[in-house]
Amino acid sequence: MSETTGDAHPDGSRKRVTSWQIRQWWRKNQWLAIGWLWLAAGILGFVGFARYFAALGQSRSFGDLLYLTIQLFVLESGAVEGPAGLELQIARFLAPAVAASTAVLALALLFYERFQLLRLRWIHDHVIICGLGYKGLVLAHGFHERGDRVVVIDRDEDNDLIDPCRKLGITVLIGDAASQEFLALARVDRAQYLFAVSGDDGANADVAVRAHAHVSKQSGPTLNCFVHIVDPRLCDLLRKHGPATDKDNRFTLQFFNVYDTGARAVLAQHPPFDRGPDGEPHLLVAGMGHMGESLIVLGAAKWRAQHGEANERLRISIIDRNAGELVKSLVLRHPQLTTACELVPLTMEIPSPDFVRGDFLFANDGGCDVTIAYVCLDDDTAALTTALALRQKVKEDGVPIVVRMRHDAGLATLLGGLHGDDSRFDGLHAFGLLDRTCRPELVLGGTRETP
Structure with a gap:
């Protein structure tokens, strides 16, 4: 998934x-x-x-x-x-x-x-966003609301997100953000921040390399470059070295990942370690994409930090159509998981008859065995449908269900507005990934766990 x-x-x-x-x-x-x-x-x-x-x-x-x-x-x-x-x-x-x-x-x-x-000839201390996907749009909107001047570069002239940016007065250049020509047009030598946020890690890295080459030839303020890396593990490896700064202090480079940042925020807002009926927490993760992986890895790290001396293992059940293979791959990349967690792969489609029956939610004595569920599907409608199906099974047990959604608007707003008005939605918590992770203050502040 x-x-x-x-x-x-x-x-x-x-x-x-x-x-x-x-x-x-x-x-x-x-x-x-x-x-x-x-x-x-x-x-x-x-x-x-x-x-x-x-x-x-x-x-x-x-x-x-x-x-x-x-x-x-x-x-x-x-x-x-x-x-x-x-x-x-x-x-x-x-x-x-x-x-x-x-x-x-x-x-x-x-x-x-x-x-x-003409406007760009005199612009300075501005923000350049390379790649107008939805990460780019949220960042552009956030910086614009802060009062920053924003320039967006995107190669797709038919991008549906160009019009919302231009309506805000944001300058949008159509071209290759990795070309010296468009970086020069955007006045990267005078910019304060540059964000490379396309869906291609290689393209983002290329933008950073070209930007560094451009500003290193000229005098001016420091350009703070933030590169989005889709793979959370690669991003973590790159980030462990800390921000890179060139010898002339004209360029700093940092890496970020919305899934990693989002997982930290979810775990901070919805702590996963409440004890169940048998005295042990049991996490359920539905959907093992980048967000699901980050939740598992970071949740295991938190558990190990808090309970490592007790030699207790955290039980995490994982639902995905390829759960078995994905868990094997995850353990190969994070071998420390086996000492901190008991990972239980549940290979099934969402939805499927096995999922609808929900046997994985209950112990042999019929009692609910799950203490918290995280739904990490890529489609908002599918995610909410899955969360509601889980809610139907555990509504009498008070199990919190956290739904990863794209934005805090739309279905997430509907879900939040119905709390208290409709008991069917009690215990469901929406988390708008992009709105919570692409806020300027959060990205500029690094990967601190913020509520």
Whole structure:
């Protein structure tokens, strides 16, 4: 069960979502739509003139009709004597309107790009975000709210997240963030922070290398570079060396990972070590992607730190369609887990008949055997469905269920708003991964366990 950190457009009312979808469609298809309008105006004008002259008993050649039609777009041929048919009536208004709209749109695009580049000539102490996924969007929004000036670089001109950024007044450059050209355009030599947050670790590292090469050639303030590494273990290995600083103090490099940071925050907010009926805690992790792995590894480390001398092992049950293989791989990478934990792989689909029965939740005597459950699926709807299914089985036992969701908005907001109003949702706790881990103050502060 792989995890992603992509997400949907920020939730709002049905009207807001519809208007956003219309704007996105127009931004992607505006030139195609204008092309069709040009064609429609031309056809209507040609047919209209042909019928007009036929009604007068006059014969005009194809070339004459085409020339008159073209003149409609510059207001040269629409004024005719006598009644004009419906086609010509529409065409002589539509054609100049389409021509004017095309000119205005072209000028707006031209001057917008020039204006954005002009603004960048004097920008300094700003934040550059390379990669406009949802991590990038949350970071851009957070820094913008702090009052920082933000520049975003993304190679995908059809990215649906460009429009929300530009609406906030954030400059968005379309191009390769790892190129010297776009780093120079973004004035990386004057920036305070640079974040490389695409989904590709290699691309993020390349951005950092190119940025370092660029700023090392020039004088200016220190550039603090933060590189997101998708693999939590690799990120931890890189981070153990501490922030890297070049000899001229022009560049510092730090690594972060939203899954690791999120797992720390979840464990701080929802401690996993409450004792069960048999006196021992029993954790359930549904979904063993990056977030699930981080919860297991960090939970084991906490347990070992608190109970290592007692030689007690923490029991963790793991549900995933490939649970057995994933647990073997995890133990190979973290051999210390075997001394701190008893890992119980439960290989099953979510949902499946075995999962729906929920036998894994109960001991042989029929009592609930799980003390806390963490749902770490990559899809918000699937995660909430899974959490509700677990809740149905343990609603009388007061087992807390923590649901990893993409944002604190949307389904997470719904879940929070229903606490106390609907007993079916008592004990369910939503954790918006990106909103909790991509806050500027949290990323800039490192990986401290924050509530």
